[in-house]
Amino acid sequence: xxxxxxxxxxxxxxxxxxMSKTVRxxxxxxxxxxxxxxxxxxxxxxxxxxxxxxxxDKTYKFLYDxxxxxxxxxxxxxxxxxxxxxxxxxxxxxxxxxxxxxxIEIPSIKIDDLEFTETGAIVQDLSxxxxxxxxxxxxxxxxxxxxxxxxxxxxxxxxxxxxxxxIKKLQTSSEPISVGDKGWGVKRIKLTIDGDxxxxxxDTGFNNFIQSNNxxxxxxxxxxxxxxxxSISGELSADLFGKNKSETFYIKVDSIQFAENTITxxxxxxxxxxxxxxxxxxxxxxxxxYDWKNxxxxxxxxxAFEKDSLFVFNELVIPDYxxxxxxxxxxxxxxxxxxxxxxxxxxxxxxxxxxxxxxEFCDFLEEExxxxxxxxxxTILVKGKEYVLEKKVLLN
Numbered sequence: 001x002x003x004x005x006x007x008x009x010x011x012x013x014x015x016x017x018x019m020s021k022t023v024r025x026x027x028x029x030x031x032x033x034x035x036x037x038x039x040x041x042x043x044x045x046x047x048x049x050x051x052x053x054x055x056x057d058k059t060y061k062f063l064y065d066x067x068x069x070x071x072x073x074x075x076x077x078x079x080x081x082x083x084x085x086x087x088x089x090x091x092x093x094x095x096x097x098x099x100x101x102x103x104i105e106i107p108s109i110k111i112d113d114l115e116f117t118e119t120g121a122i123v124q125d126l127s128x129x130x131x132x133x134x135x136x137x138x139x140x141x142x143x144x145x146x147x148x149x150x151x152x153x154x155x156x157x158x159x160x161x162x163x164x165x166x167i168k169k170l171q172t173s174s175e176p177i178s179v180g181d182k183g184w185g186v187k188r189i190k191l192t193i194d195g196d197x198x199x200x201x202x203d204t205g206f207n208n209f210i211q212s213n214n215x216x217x218x219x220x221x222x223x224x225x226x227x228x229x230x231s232i233s234g235e236l237s238a239d240l241f242g243k244n245k246s247e248t249f250y251i252k253v254d255s256i257q258f259a260e261n262t263i264t265x266x267x268x269x270x271x272x273x274x275x276x277x278x279x280x281x282x283x284x285x286x287x288x289x290y291d292w293k294n295x296x297x298x299x300x301x302x303x304a305f306e307k308d309s310l311f312v313f314n315e316l317v318i319p320d321y322x323x324x325x326x327x328x329x330x331x332x333x334x335x336x337x338x339x340x341x342x343x344x345x346x347x348x349x350x351x352x353x354x355x356x357x358x359x360e361f362c363d364f365l366e367e368e369x370x371x372x373x374x375x376x377x378x379t380i381l382v383k384g385k386e387y388v389l390e391k392k393v394l395l396n
Contacts, residue, residue, distance in 0.1 A: 025086050025103055025120035026070045026185070031149040032115035037169045040112050040161040045136045047207035047280045049154070051161070053142060054110040056081035060139035064161070066290070067203030067277065068143030069185050071109070071121040077139050078123050082107055086120070109146060114163065120145045134321035135362035141205070144185060144292065151291040154204070156284035157302065167291040176296035177259050187292065189278060192257040193268060195223050198276055202290070202297060206279035210256070210268040217249055217270045228252040230394045232316060234330035234341070246271045250310055252395045261299065265307040267395060310395035313378070315339055319365055324356045326369075328382075332394060339382060347381040348372055 042064065043050040049064040055073075058080060062071075083104040102123040109116045121140070130137040151167035164170050179187035179202070188199035191210070196219045200210065220227045233247040249270045256263040285305060290297040314337075316330040326345040331337075346354045349372070356364060372378060377390045 022070075022087060022089050022103055022120075025105065026145045028105075029119035029145065029149070030117050031165075032117065033165065035165055036114070037162065037164040038112060038114060040163060042159050042161055043136065044156065044159050046133065047284075048133075049161075049204050049280070050136060050138065051111060051142065053140065055106060055108065061136065062140045062142045063138050063205060065141045065143050065203070065205035066147065067186055067201050067205040068141050070103075070145040071106075071119065071143040072124050072126070072141035073104075073106070073121050074126040074139050075123050076125070076127075078104070083121075109142075111142070111146075111163075114150075116146045116149060131321060134319060135358075135365065148292045151289065151293070154283070154288040156280070156288075167289065167294065167296070170289050172287075172289050172298040173300045174298050175259065176298055179290075179292075179295050179297050185292075187290070187295075187297065189258060189297065191278070192255075194220055194253045194255060196220055200276040200278045202283075203275075203277040204280055204283070206277040207281070208269060208279045209266070209281040210278055211274050212268065212270050212276040213274045214249070214270050214272050216268075216276075217251060220251070220253070228395055230310065230332065232330050232332055234316070246274075250395060252308070252310075259299070261301075263305045266305065267308045267310060308395075309393060311391050311393050313389045313391055315389060317345065319361070319369075320344070321358075321361070324358060324361045326353055332392075337387070338385070339387060343382045345380050345382055346384075349379055 040051060043061075050061050051064050053060050053062040055077075058077075060077065083106050086103045086105055088100055088102050104121050104123060105118055106121055107117060109119060121143075126138060126140070150163045150165060151170055153162040153164075153170045155162070162170060177189060179189060186201050186203075188201055190197060191200050193210075193212075193216065196216060198212065198216070200212070217227065217229065229249050229251045231247050231249045234245060250267050251270060252265070252267055254264060256266055256268075283299075285301065285303045287300040287302050288297070289300070312332060314332050315328045316332070317326050318329050319325075320327040323344065326348075328339055328341060328343045328345070330341065331339075344354070346352070351368065353364065377388060379386055379388050381387075
């Protein structure tokens with residue numbers, strides 16, 4: 001069982017591929033080395049890859065995002081360093097929302113001692129997404145306007161990126177999968193899910209398993225009849241523009257096929273206007289190596305996929321980093337419970353969870369909360385009254 005997490009999908013797309021200034025900006029730039037192999041550590045937080053990036057004389061925390069066609073800098077830091085405004089155009093987030101944004105060129109971005117010069121970026125207020133990241137906020141996103149310069153290998157077990165000027169310097173054991181166009185831009189991989197074939201973006205900015213839009217669910221129903229699915233609604237996801245409210249379907253599928261791989265009995269996600277994405281919870285079963293210059297990606301198996309199920313408390317509880325409390329944000333099944341969406345939890349199993357500093361809250365989430373979520377039954381206190389929450393199997 002993978003469990004339920006708040007869905008982050010921070011990938012974004014151009015509103016039109018014919019915006020020549022923006023396309024040229026995404027394609028331009030250089031790297032300061034021609035012969036290198038380098039290992040870079042990363043922080044794996046909420047199933048997202050965070051790396052240290054230096055711009056000017058300051059070091060920032062950036063999300064490593066293969067689903068972003070261009071890098072992003074938080075509006076709060078853009079005046080800290082030299083940059084050139086290039087244009088303003090619309091971008092579309094993974095939920096389909098469009099907004100006009102400023103495009104800039106940054107003279108130098110450093111990851112470790114690799115320097116990427118004159119690369120493009122979008123300026124965006126990231127306060128919405130940071131309100132959900134909480135304990136490790138990001139200052140920006142490293143996208144494909146930087147990643148295109150090298151071959152990259154992602155080791156989720158070791159929390160390490162290995163980057164090289166030539167993919168031949170990186171060990172792989174599988175056959176390469178073609179991802180279409182060479183060079184810049186997001187890359188798509190064909191998956192067949194219970195007979196439905198479509199292309200999915202390889203997206204390290206998506207912290208869950210596999211997501212598509214509701215056409216996948218409709219097609220599976222047409223092909224195979226009734227599908228095993230449950231849904232939940234609320235502000236359960238976030239993208240480039242912050243939180244968004246939607247209904248998410250959890251669907252149990254028999255098989256997922258790509259290249260020579262077949263994975264059985266897994267749960268995938270669909271939502272209205274959702275992009276089709278392959279996220280970190282899928283990719284972490286592999287040693288991933290990709291080379292956008294030549295249009296190839298390698299999935300070397302590392303960890304077997306276990307049969308998936310949905311075994312959850314009926315109330316969905318997530319951290320509220322502004323209130324520094326745990327909050328009930330949704331319910332799987334309607335019942336006669338007196339608990340209300342929006343209620344805060346005062347204690348769990350007689351442990352007070354209502355009076356935290358930020359550091360205390362982050363420590364609690366990293367330690368006690370991880371263990372509490374594994375329990376089959378918990379007792380919570382809400383508005384002075386105790387309630388017992390029991391886990392149920394909703395999909396098996």
